[in-house]
Amino acid sequence: MSDEAIVQYVTSALAAGRTTSQIGQELISRGVSTAQINRLLGSVSKEGLVPSAQQNQVMKSDQPSQTYRQRSEYSEKSKVLLAGKGTMDEKKDSLKSKKPVPIYGHDLFTSRDLSFEPNENAATPQTYVLGPGDEVIIDVWGSSEVSFRQKISPDGRINVPQVGPVDLGGMSIKDARKKIAKAFGRVYSTDNVSLTLGQVRSIQVHVMGEVSVPGTYRLSSFSTVFTALYRAGGITDLGSLREVRVSRDGEQLATVDIYRYLVDGDTSCDITLHDGDVINVPPYRNLVTVEGNVKRPMRYEMASGETLDRLIEYSGGFAPEAHKSNVRVTRRGPDGQEVYSVKMDAASDFALCDGDVVGIDPEMERFSNRLEIKGAVRRPGSYRFGDGVTTVRELVEKAGGLNEDAFTGRAQIVREKEDLSLEVIAIAVGGIMDGSVPDVALKNNDIILVANRKDVEPKGPFRITGYVVNPGEYPYADSTTVEDLILLAGGLEDGASTVRVDVSRRIHDPVSTMPTDTLAKVFSFSIKDGLVVDGKPSFTLEPYDVVAVRRSPGYVEQRKVTVFGEIAFPGEYILVRSGETVSELIARAGGPTGKAYLKGGTLRRKSSDYENLLRQSMKTISESLHDTVEVKTDSTFSVGVEIDKALANPGSEYDVVLREGDEIVIPEILSTVGIQGDVLFPNTVSYIPGKKMRHYINEAGGYGERARRSKVYVVYMNGNVSSGRNSRIEPGCEIIVPSKPERQGLSAGEWISLGSSSASFAAVVVSLLNLLK
Structure with a gap:
């Protein structure tokens, strides 16, 4: 090859x-x-x-x-x-x-789901014809029991011991059993002889014509025409599914119409093959395209003389929306394209030709006897025109009547005119229904629209805010009072003021010709036992009113602070008055214990909303200026306090005023000092009264190579910080030695750039000097 x-x-x-x-x-x-x-x-x-x-x-x-x-x-x-x-x-x-539009049936022999491989495990058909290469199994039982397995020789016979040669080639299984029984009966005294088929032979079949891979194929003797077509890769787009020819011994045996299998499920067309059979797939004769509203629009191969009704059957029939009265057929004639309009009662007489295109158009979306009613009626929808439904009153009554919220002053009839354009006719539907206005006759395809009063007269919702259980919006209802809306919102919440409830009303003047500076009208009320006790007695709310229930100025929630550490009664405490100080709280907690180290006392405070906003603004400004200062936005922060001085001088500037969430920690006495940062050996050493900072730094091995000695600072236990080498040293403090930034030398390119800049600057200076001379 x-x-x-x-x-x-x-x-x-x-x-x-x-x-x-x-x-x-x-x-x-x-x-x-x-x-x-x-x-x-x-x-x-x-x-x-x-x-x-x-x-x-x-x-x-x-x-x-x-x-x-x-x-x-x-x-x-x-x-x-x-x-x-x-x-x-x-x-x-x-x-x-x-x-290209697919051709019906051409994917049959290329699908992975269908292999058409013969089932060799099935019972052997009685009509199966034995041939050279088939294996037969002969079993004898009764007075004599013996079994033989023989393969039929090329000359069509088997040679059985004691029985001799038996010709079986070309015989069916049924006839071969009779012949074997007769031959064995002459040797064995029993009639119990059976013959079954063992290994089957293979046959060679020639597949020619319009297939993907024509040639000679070796197949199982159980193979059929469909098996051979599958092995040959299927039929090409030029091949025929309607006239597959099978020849045997030089003569045409059958013409296979595969549509009988696809459309009718008839498997008799799938002929079993014999050795040497020739399958020839000729080109198609008539290929017709179906477009539009059929269940399976595609191309179909039509046999000679087949008509339009048969094509519709092949395509699965009309789709529900198809126009079935007339079918359009486009055909290429000698002078160009020709169009035929075929009625379905004549479809059985209209023969199709190669290249025809059949189009099935959809039905027009029109009704011959329909009325429709929409909107504020009990059963809106479509109704049959006629049979007692020909007027507006009759149609409304058929639809169950008007709803209670229907706008009866005016309704519309949408009607098609003769040129299919639309017109709107106004009717007084309320007057028609009560008989004060004459009824109106309807026409086919009329649509009645009955509006809802809410749509015609929209009324916006109420809104209630502030100290109620469920603040939010509530739908408008006539005659709603402030008390009603508060009740709808679940009642007053703990902390609500009963002496101040405000109602804000939008300005609405439909006849005004000039703008106004007034933005809203405000009404204020007092409430007692859920009732308004001042203001207008019959005051009712209007659409879009906003009710605000204020917080009582005399309502104060408990404010919690916490004391930990060396205190007589540590734990949570509630501030008893505004402005309570550290000294007062410690006194209420029983005072410090004997082990308390008051100088090391700390105060942690939660950031307020204002402080969080301020720090976030500072951080944003710092980032926009590319500042290296880090602005912390933590939820808590440390307040520098001196509790020993606060207790010694109550009410002084050292006595910090407490607020909700504060946490005071009073540690026990420490006798150590920590040294961190750029020292040779960061360490924690014993506190010795009177020793200066130099002593403790030496205890850590001395300064490091890049230590910034002038920037040494001390962090005390109470959160205060002191800078300088002369800072006082107290028990529990931490000495921090910062490092100098690491210097990096200039690269060669930076030196060159610096030199160029210097030279340029020097040239400018020289020019200026020359000008000033």
Whole structure:
């Protein structure tokens, strides 16, 4: 086989769904080497048609490696490659732009779900004809028991010990059993003889014509015409499904119409093959396209003389929305396109031709006897025109009557005029229903629209805010009072003021001609036992009113603070008055214990909303200025306090005023000092009264190489900070020695840039000096 033939064979076989092991065996039987297969698949992969990973799957897997759509696309691209015309990009673009309408039934022999492989495990048909290569199993039982397995020789016989040769070739299973029983009866004294089929022979079948891979195939003797067509890769778009010819011994045996299987489910057309049979698929005769409103619009192959009604049957029948009275047929005539309008009662007499295009149009969305009513009626919808429903009153009564919220002053009839344009007719539906206005006659396809009073007279909701259980919006209702709305909102919440409830009303003056500076009207009320006790006695709310229930100025929630550490009664405390100080709280907590270290007392405070906003603003400003100062936005922060001085001087500036959430911690006495930062050995050492900072730094090994000695600072236990080497040292404090920033030398490029800048600057200076002379 040539390289071109091998590539076409492999692509077509993949499109047919055959496994790679089958393809390999068939190619080897045709004299193709494995090296040649690998080389050709590699060259196709380089053209971009098969990814390398997929190529490995093709060579190794025993299962089809692509879906039908992918296999078909691969096959088509391979054909374009072999055609040798144009660039690969041009051919790919042309393939993408052309999407032919599929032909009914042509995917039957390329689907992965249907293999048409014969079932060799089924019971052998009585009509099966034995031939050379078939294995028969003969069992004898009764007075004599023996079993024989014999394969029929090329001359059609078997040779059984003691029985001799028996000719079985060309006989059916039924006739062969009778002959074997008769032959064995002459030797064995029993009539209990059976013959069954063992291994079946293989046959060679020739598949020719419009198939993907024509050639000679070795198949099981149980194979049928469909099996052979599947093995040949299926029928091409030019092939016929209606006239597949089967020849045997030089004479045409049958013409297979595959539509009998597809449409009617008739399997009798799937003929069992014999050795040497020839299957020929000729080109189609008539291919007709069905478009529009049928259940299966596509192309269909029509036999000679088949008519339009049969085509509609092949396409699954009309879709529900199809216009069935007339069918449009477009046909290419000698002078151009011709159009036929065929009525369905004549469809059985209208024969179709090759290339015909049948179009099924949809029905027009029109009704011949419909009325419709929408809006504020009890049962809106469509009703039959006539039979006692011909006027507005009759239609409204048929729809259950008007709703209680219907706007009865005016309704509309939407009507089609003769030119299909629309007109609107106003009617007084309330007067028609009570008899004060004459009834109005309706026409076919009229639509009555009855408005809802809420739509015509929209009334906005109430809104209530402040100290109520469920603040929010509530729908408008007539005669609603402030008390009613508070009750709807779940009542007053704890802390609500009963002496101040405000109602804000929007300004609405439909006859005004000038703008006003007034933005709203405000009414204020007092409430006692849920009732308004001052203001207008019959005051009712209007649409869009906003009711605000204020917080009572005399309502104060408990404010909690906490004391930890060396205190007599540590725990949570409630502030008893505004402005309570640290000294007062510690006194209420029983005072400090004997182990308390008051100088080390700390105060942690929660950030208020204002403080959080202020710090966030500072952080934003710092970032916008590219400042290196870090602004902390923590939820809590430390307040520098001196509790010992606060207790010694109650009410002084040292006695900090407490607020909700404060936490006071009074530690026990510590006798150590910590040294951190740029020292040789950061350490914690014993506190010695009177010793200066230098002593403690020496206890940590002394300053480091990059220590900033002038910036040493001390952090005390109470949160205060002192800078300088002369800062006092107290028990529990931490000495921090910061580091100098690491210096980096200038690179060669920076030195050059600096030199250039200096030279430029020098030139400017010289020019200025010359000008000033």
